[in-house]
Amino acid sequence: MTQVILWTNNDGLLQMTIPTNELTIEEIKEKDTPSDSVIVDASVLPEETDKMFFGAWELINSTVIVNIEKAKLLAIKIINNFAKEESINRSSNNSIGIENKLTDTEWLNLLTNARESIDNATTTEEMFEEITLIKNAINDNKS
Secondary structure: OOOEEEEEEOOOOEEEEOOOOOHHHHHHHHHHHOOOOEEEEEEEEEOHHHHHHHHEEEEEEEEEOOOOOHHHHHHHHHHHHHHHHHHHHHHHHHOOOOOOOOHHHHHHHHHHHHHHHHHHHOOOOHHHHHHHHHHHHHHHOOO
C-alpha cells in the first residue's frame, strides 16, 4: 500500500507529502516535514469525492476527517466561481443573439437551490452533486 506523510501547517491547513521512492518514507519525513508529521496509509484518506474538498481536511490524532463546515465554504466558492464564469458566457450569448438554454430566472433559481442544498448538506457527496448539477448546466448552455 502507498503511504503518505501528513501534517498541519501554521495556517491550520493539512499538508501532504507523497514520496517518490528516491528515499524511504521515513527519510523523507525526517528531512522534509515537521517533527509532528505522521505517516499513514493512503487507503485511509477520505473518499474520492472528498478530494475536491482537500482544503477542508483536518488531521486529528493521525486520522484525516473532512470538516463539513469548511467543505461547505469550499463548495460555495466553487459554485460562485462557476456562476461568475457563466454570467460572462450568458451575457456574451445575449449580446450576439444566442438564446441561453435556461432563462435568467431559471439559472438564478438553479444557483439559489444549489447554494441552499449545500448549506443544508451533511456529506461531501451531497455537495458534490450540487456542484455537478451546476457544472452540467453550464456545459449544456455551451453546446
